[in-house]
Amino acid sequence: MPVSSILDVIGNVPMVILRRMSSGKVFAKAEFLNPGGSIKDRVAKFILDKAVEEGRLRPGMVVIEATSGNTGIGLCLAGVQSGFAVVCVMPDNVSEERKRIIEALGGETILIPAKENLSGCVKKMQEMAKLEPDKYFVVNQFQNPDNTRAHYLQTGPEIWQDTGGEIDIFVAGIGSGGTLQGVGQYLKDQKPEIKIAAVEPRNATSLLGREPGLHQIQGIGDGFVPEVLDVGLIDMVFSVSDKDAIDTTRRLAREEGLLVGTSSGANIFAALQMDNGKNRIVTVLPDRAERYFSTALL
Known part of the structure; x- marks a missing residue:
């Protein structure tokens, strides 16, 4: 399929069902397949x-x-x-x-x-x-409304179409806040009863009012609540430890064949806490594992 630019293949990534790690009701948007390797x-x-x-x-x-x-x-x-x-x-x-x-x-x-x-x-x-x-x-992604707008106009509609609107819970980590705000707002606009779950590192849980500290979940937990995020959109908050995020990231590779980063592990760890075999839970896998091989995270 010829394209005029590598940018033309951004988005419309697959939705993966986690059949080995979950009940089959956890779905993950494979954003690490974007050409630059991430949802960003x-x-x-x-x-x-x-x-x-x-x-x-x-x-x-x-x-x-x-x-x-x-x-x-x-x-x-x-x-x-x-x-x-x-x-x-x-x-x-x-x-x-x-x-x-x-x-x-x-x-x-x-x-x-x-x-x-x-x-x-x-x-x-x-x-x-x-x-x-x-x-x-x-750019200032933490304040730029085009950050959330990109997800409201693109990622959110893709997820809605991928699932046929059959979603009960959407899970996303908070870095710049764009994914959770944009996708979450779009999904709520389509189906108000959808629950939005935010994920933060345990050592940097700004939504719970804790002092920011160092952590190993790169890409989320920046030490403050970004301006683009409306915290009123959030129904629940999961604070995930470094160990749980890293262990889940390793499980994703070894059980599902998904080579992703630790923010993906944090998202999936939170999703699995809510997996009761009934709720359809959707999250994103924000980036690739290859950019962490020099660390001890994988």
């Missing part, structure tokens, strides 16, 4: 396309974002197609693979001490943009 490809393309269309992103500008890696990779993938340079401000404890993928795609990485969390990366990004406002297009 959707958001990156959508945000840049809208910014160009509206004249906010112009030739010669540099795209800058605070990211734990996946959004940065997606932005580099989309940016290289349009000739935009990309700068990614990242915590210094992200996996080596994430940094190297960004650099392989022509992106620049600026590392911030991990103890400052993503909020420190956001602060650095804003400082750089303030010094040269005409140079940088600031």
Whole structure:
């Protein structure tokens, strides 16, 4: 199937039924099959396309974002197609693979001490943009409504179609908040009785008012509640330990043949807690395992 750009194959990924690990009622959207390896490809393309269309992103500008890696990779993938340079401000404890993928795609990485969390990366990004406002297009996924809009217009409708609307619970981790907010709102608009379950690392459960700490579930638990997230949408919160997320990630590989990252393990761990053989539970597998092989997580 010829395509004019690798960006044309973003989205419309398969929905996998977990038949070995669950009762057969847990369904996972295989977002790791996007070309950049994560669900963030959707958001990156959508945000840049809208910014160009509206004249906010112009030739010669540099795209800058605070990211734990996946959004940065997606932005580099989309940016290289349009000739935009990309700068990614990242915590210094992200996996080596994430940094190297960004650099392989022509992106620049600026590392911030991990103890400052993503909020420190956001602060650095804003400082750089303030010094040269005409140079940088600031993505800021944590505040950008196009983050949630991408999922409301694309991911949510795909999940609804994949399942024929037969969903009881939707589960998603909270990183930027875009997936849970966009997909959750779309599903609630179609069927208000659907329950929305949020997943956070036990050491960084902002929704429960705990002080943020270091954890090993890369991609979620950034130490604050993102502005794009309406917490009133959430019906339940699961705080998942590093061990449970890692163990479940390993089970996904060895029992289901799904090579995914630890945020996927966290999502599935939460989903399995609700698997009673009756409820149809849908979640996402946000990214690939390959970007964690240099760590002890897999």
